[in-house]
Amino acid sequence: MSLPAEQLAFDCAFSLKGNTLAMELRNIADPRQNLKTIQWQDLPLVAIGDPEYHFWRLTTSGPDQGGKMWMGDQAGQLRTSGPHGPQPAVYGCLYRPEKLCVFVYSNYPLFPQTHQITAERKYAIALSTYQYRVRNKTMPPLRAEVVFLGDINHDGRADLSDYCLWVNRRLPEIDPIYHTHLWYKIFCDLPACGVRTTFKQSEEMIRAIHNVADGLPQIVYLVGWQYTGHDTGYPAMDKVNERIGGAEGLRELARAAKQHNTILSYHSNIDDCYPENPGYDKRFCTRNGICHTLDAETGSIFRRLEAMMKVAPVERTLHFDNLRITNTVPLGCPDGIGVLEELVCGMVPIMDWLRERGITVTTEGQNGAPIDLTQILAGVWHWDTSLTTCQLWHRKLVGGGTGSRVSGPSRADCATVGSIHQDFSYDPLDRQSVSEETWKKEFSWFNGPRGLTVAYKTEWPEIVDRIYRGVLLYQFFLEREMTNVQGIPGGSRIEYGNREVVAELANNRLKVTMGDVLVADDDDRFMPRGDAIYCYSAGGSERDWTLPEKFRGKPLEVFTLSKTGRGPAPEFRVEANRVHLKLAPRAPVKIIAKPDRPGQE
Numbered sequence: 001m002s003l004p005a006e007q008l009a010f011d012c013a014f015s016l017k018g019n020t021l022a023m024e025l026r027n028i029a030d031p032r033q034n035l036k037t038i039q040w041q042d043l044p045l046v047a048i049g050d051p052e053y054h055f056w057r058l059t060t061s062g063p064d065q066g067g068k069m070w071m072g073d074q075a076g077q078l079r080t081s082g083p084h085g086p087q088p089a090v091y092g093c094l095y096r097p098e099k100l101c102v103f104v105y106s107n108y109p110l111f112p113q114t115h116q117i118t119a120e121r122k123y124a125i126a127l128s129t130y131q132y133r134v135r136n137k138t139m140p141p142l143r144a145e146v147v148f149l150g151d152i153n154h155d156g157r158a159d160l161s162d163y164c165l166w167v168n169r170r171l172p173e174i175d176p177i178y179h180t181h182l183w184y185k186i187f188c189d190l191p192a193c194g195v196r197t198t199f200k201q202s203e204e205m206i207r208a209i210h211n212v213a214d215g216l217p218q219i220v221y222l223v224g225w226q227y228t229g230h231d232t233g234y235p236a237m238d239k240v241n242e243r244i245g246g247a248e249g250l251r252e253l254a255r256a257a258k259q260h261n262t263i264l265s266y267h268s269n270i271d272d273c274y275p276e277n278p279g280y281d282k283r284f285c286t287r288n289g290i291c292h293t294l295d296a297e298t299g300s301i302f303r304r305l306e307a308m309m310k311v312a313p314v315e316r317t318l319h320f321d322n323l324r325i326t327n328t329v330p331l332g333c334p335d336g337i338g339v340l341e342e343l344v345c346g347m348v349p350i351m352d353w354l355r356e357r358g359i360t361v362t363t364e365g366q367n368g369a370p371i372d373l374t375q376i377l378a379g380v381w382h383w384d385t386s387l388t389t390c391q392l393w394h395r396k397l398v399g400g401g402t403g404s405r406v407s408g409p410s411r412a413d414c415a416t417v418g419s420i421h422q423d424f425s426y427d428p429l430d431r432q433s434v435s436e437e438t439w440k441k442e443f444s445w446f447n448g449p450r451g452l453t454v455a456y457k458t459e460w461p462e463i464v465d466r467i468y469r470g471v472l473l474y475q476f477f478l479e480r481e482m483t484n485v486q487g488i489p490g491g492s493r494i495e496y497g498n499r500e501v502v503a504e505l506a507n508n509r510l511k512v513t514m515g516d517v518l519v520a521d522d523d524d525r526f527m528p529r530g531d532a533i534y535c536y537s538a539g540g541s542e543r544d545w546t547l548p549e550k551f552r553g554k555p556l557e558v559f560t561l562s563k564t565g566r567g568p569a570p571e572f573r574v575e576a577n578r579v580h581l582k583l584a585p586r587a588p589v590k591i592i593a594k595p596d597r598p599g600q601e
Helices: 160-170 199-212 246-259 292-298 300-311 339-355 387-392 411-416 436-443 456-478
Strands: 008-017 020-029 046-048 054-060 071-077 084-089 091-096 100-106 113-117 123-127 143-149 182-187 218-223 262-268 317-320 360-363 482-488 491-496 501-506 509-514 517-521 524-529 532-537 541-546 556-562 565-567 572-575 578-583 589-593
Touching: 046 100, 054 084, 054 113, 054 160, 054 387, 071 387, 091 123, 091 160, 100 123, 100 160, 143 160, 160 387, 160 482, 182 199, 199 218, 199 246, 199 456, 199 556, 246 262, 292 300, 292 339, 300 339, 339 360, 387 482, 411 456, 411 491, 411 501, 411 509, 456 501, 456 517, 456 524, 456 532, 517 541, 524 541, 532 578, 578 589
Parallel strands: 182 218, 218 262, 262 317, 317 360
Antiparallel strands: 008 020, 020 143, 046 123, 054 071, 054 091, 084 113, 091 100, 100 143, 113 123, 482 491, 491 501, 501 509, 509 517, 517 524, 524 532, 532 589, 541 578, 556 565, 556 589, 572 578
16 A cells, blocks of 8 residues: 555555464555554454344443543343444454354554444444554554454353453463462551551561461562652652651561562552652643653653662562553643553553563552553552453453452452452551541541451451452462353353363352362362462361362371461361361461372382
8 A cells, every 4th residue: 555645655464374364564664754543444354244143342431530441341242232333442352152253353552443333233343543653653563363263262152251261362471470479568657647557567467477378478569668658759759768667677678578488569659749749840740640651751750760779679569559541631741642652652661661670560450541451560459340351361460359449358359359459557547546537538438347458456367368268269260271251140150271170159159169179168268279278267167178189198287377377287187088177267277298208109
């Protein structure tokens, strides 16, 4: 294709391989730099008029007053859906379960496709407008595929679950620490409410969790470690909070954390900036926070991160508070910077800079970002999107719970993404621990039944419950592909691997099996992890459990776990391939197979 008068030309190459039609822009010649966008008007790559086809798409709302575009699913069947104009989508597919799943997959990072139902009642999927020039950068040549997918999870259907599995296998792998480490936040200090956890107290909490989990690795993000506490000092991050122990206290905590198999890291912020603080620069501080594009182009963000790393030891991971990619819409920013510019010229360079130093990033949640978050992030504190996206991003974007953020994991959380997603603190942070005036001023948005944090001093059993009922089961799931998600009466059935693990959640009852081994039954747990089995009951239980194959016929060592470490065994007996266990409420138990004696078969 060419426009000789503009000295503009490019090739649009098509190829067919197996079940995939691929399209790629090649040999772009644009010496005058006139090529800005390519728009595909009335040129869908897929158009299906069969009314039996179902559709699903992941899209977002329009920008709210804070510039956020919240993600949500849209689903239906062509037979019962009326016409509508093109809608931008992050992901989407068409499927007729007994026949075929059809979709478009593209390397374009922002709303790569549009979906519509035409007046002729055809469902059409097209490529979104391709923006080639983004400030001083050019985008990679556009690549897209039309995929005709069959039953790849071997359940006899070709449907949405096959699509999610196919996409998941294309997404980048993340640092495996997020699959294996207990990661949580310790709330240290908020100026209006006072210190809740010092560095010394943080060490005590890390040691207690190390003991009750029998040495499982941890990632701990400190909240309020800088300046005078949470949300202070930004955009600067170069001063350690003296109120909770200062620079020397932080160094001591970092040394102690290593002794407890813990990566110490930080809850920080690269979005917010306040005029009275060091580092404020009106060149990149807009009315709605920091413009990441200008922050990166001026180099300021990299200097601030380097300054942070000089005072706070950083290893492998950081947590950025409420990370926003769309913070220039609709309030506006200089030079016509929009969502794509913020992503390509702002967020991606920042994340690349960190990755070059071996550091990856987690954040609060989807936060109204209209992209596949796996492009820039490894994990989210809260899971804001649907069960379908749990499969789409399984193992590629780890996440916290989907339910209440001020209570323990629901059984729905435990069935999918039951990680910790409420801060821990040493002392309580609730209505009783601060004045009513302060509570109303700082937390008027809060309507939960408990405090803002889970307090180690007064709620230790709750911390144990979240680890054993939620996190360890989630990590058990993360060891495997989520291959199939289907609705069943009253809930969902989720399969992992080649149906080796099945989780069923129906009418608020949870059951997880691994072959003939019962792994979870409502709030009881019997979780094989490596060379151990982790057992737990929220309310206490006495029952028989089938042993996994590798534990059968071997002498077993059984012990309780607490904040002080290993304790005596609970009441138990082994009979053939089963173990009878009496579990006290919220008292974890670990089972390991004793080493074979020399000469023993």
